Amino acid sequence: MAGLAVQIYNGGGVFRVVSTKPMPGTQWIRALTNVGCRVEVCTENKTILSVEDILALIGSRCDGVIGQLTEDWGETLFAALKKAGGHAYSNMAVGYNNVDVNAATRHGIAVGNTPGVLTETTAELAAALTLSAARRVVEADDFMRAGKYEGWLPSLFVGNLLKGQTVGIIGAGRIGSAYARMMIEGFKMNVIYYDLYQSTRLEKFVTAYGEFLKSQGETPVYWRRATSPEEVLKEADVVSLHPILDKTTYHLINKERLSLMKKDAVLVNASRGPVIDEAALVEHLKANPMFRVGLDVFEDEPFMKPGLGELPNAVVVPHIASASKWTREGMATLAALNVAGKLKGYPLWSNPNNIMPFLDEHSQPPAACPSIVNSKALGLPVSDGKAESKL
Numbered sequence: 001m002a003g004l005a006v007q008i009y010n011g012g013g014v015f016r017v018v019s020t021k022p023m024p025g026t027q028w029i030r031a032l033t034n035v036g037c038r039v040e041v042c043t044e045n046k047t048i049l050s051v052e053d054i055l056a057l058i059g060s061r062c063d064g065v066i067g068q069l070t071e072d073w074g075e076t077l078f079a080a081l082k083k084a085g086g087h088a089y090s091n092m093a094v095g096y097n098n099v100d101v102n103a104a105t106r107h108g109i110a111v112g113n114t115p116g117v118l119t120e121t122t123a124e125l126a127a128a129l130t131l132s133a134a135r136r137v138v139e140a141d142d143f144m145r146a147g148k149y150e151g152w153l154p155s156l157f158v159g160n161l162l163k164g165q166t167v168g169i170i171g172a173g174r175i176g177s178a179y180a181r182m183m184i185e186g187f188k189m190n191v192i193y194y195d196l197y198q199s200t201r202l203e204k205f206v207t208a209y210g211e212f213l214k215s216q217g218e219t220p221v222y223w224r225r226a227t228s229p230e231e232v233l234k235e236a237d238v239v240s241l242h243p244i245l246d247k248t249t250y251h252l253i254n255k256e257r258l259s260l261m262k263k264d265a266v267l268v269n270a271s272r273g274p275v276i277d278e279a280a281l282v283e284h285l286k287a288n289p290m291f292r293v294g295l296d297v298f299e300d301e302p303f304m305k306p307g308l309g310e311l312p313n314a315v316v317v318p319h320i321a322s323a324s325k326w327t328r329e330g331m332a333t334l335a336a337l338n339v340a341g342k343l344k345g346y347p348l349w350s351n352p353n354n355i356m357p358f359l360d361e362h363s364q365p366p367a368a369c370p371s372i373v374n375s376k377a378l379g380l381p382v383s384d385g386k387a388e389s390k391l
């Protein structure tokens with residue numbers, strides 16, 4: 001196997017499943033071995049595996065693979081997986097812009113992802129980046145550690161108040177809406193959002209919360225659905241990006257759109273790096289020192305565009321938005337159950353927004369695949385909901 005180190009669980013299993021990385025927890029391994037899989041985990045000390053590395057891991061016989069968002073899952077890998085007898089692939093991620101789903105479908109391979117289990121964790125990191133940028137937490141921490149603090153001053157690290165301001169959301173899906181709720185409940189912010197679809201649940205929540213505040217004698221909060229990203233950028237004091245990455249969102253934030261934003265706005269990105277034209281952002285940050293960003297993702301990960309790392313008005317963290325223990329273990333479990341379910345011929349779970357039954361360590365997971373993104377194209381059956389109603 002081209003010398004790549006692997007650790008094997010349940011060596012006698014009938015299905016051969018490869019995980020390109022060790023993943024947190026052990027529940028995911030049990031999910032596979034319990035249904036008769038031999039699990040081979042690549043333990044090679046190399047952060048990003050190349051296509052050639054993964055070809056070597058697939059080898060001449062492989063039933064399913066769990067892979068990572070850093071890997072290039074295109075025609076070459078799906079053709080090889082098909083040739084090796086494979087039927088299932090799952091990203092250990094909700095985003096799957098690294099996967100050519102059409103290529104997988106052409107080869108009859110199901111593609112899984114891991115929605116839901118990372119919604120709150122990711123939204124919390126976006127909130128942390130918002131606060132860090134608005135209140136200059138990292139700059140102040142650097143200052144303190146450098147021994148520069150000589151005493152309280154009226155103008156030391158003055159930042160932005162969030163309470164009562166407007167938060168803008170671009171991409172108000174699961175994570176965007178969860179983040180919006182945190183900023184609304186936590187800081188009584190009004191919300192303006194742009195999405196291709198109406199977010200009725202978010203609207204209802206803000207309306208009801210506004211009514212509650214009014215009943216307490218407090219200023220209510222309001223929502224508005226924008227008809228363009230421009231409307232959000234012009235109006236909001238904080239803008240957080242949560243869309244998927246595809247051709248409609250590539251460089252959605254560019255030089256022109258940055259110029260529409262308030263000079264002291266905060267921009268947060270915990271979606272995918274290429275949603276922002278990062279070189280344009282660097283220029284904008286240099287020209288507008290009161291404009292601040294919080295970034296979890298980067299256009300050319302793991303690299304930053306030249307200059308970004310030196311700017312004090314940028315808070316940067318290494319793609320850790322979903323990095324809580326519960327979430328990462330849950331992502332691994334959902335990815336494993338996608339592969340296990342497909343190999344066992346289970347139907348697709350009928351309610352992708354209710355994945356909790358798959359995550360309970362103390363009971364058998366439902367006999368279903370939690371989330372397969374090309375299930376319709378492959379004509380996979382959907383569970384009739386009876387399993388769900390019994391839970």
Ligand SMILES: NC(=O)c1ccc[n+]([C@@H]2O[C@H](COP(=O)([O-])OP(=O)(O)OC[C@H]3O[C@@H](n4cnc5c(N)ncnc54)[C@H](O)[C@@H]3O)[C@@H](O)[C@H]2O)c1
Pocket residue numbers: 094095096115116118119122170171172173174175176194195196197242243244245248249270271272296297319320321322
């Ligand atoms: N930084 C991280 O670690 C991390 C963690 C989880 C998810 N993510 C990213 O966040 C994304 C969103 O995850 P989610 O679970 O909320 O997905 P989701 O599908 O619930 O939400 C995505 C939203 O984007 C909207 N959208 C699509 N195209 C758009 C466009 N052109 N303009 C505006 N909105 C558009 C969709 O309608 C949808 O409401 C993932 O695809 C992933 O790339 C990043």
Ligand SMILES: O=C(O)[C@H](O)CO
Pocket residue numbers: 069092093094095096118321322
């Ligand atoms: O898409 C995802 O799931 C993230 O980027 C990693 O959690």
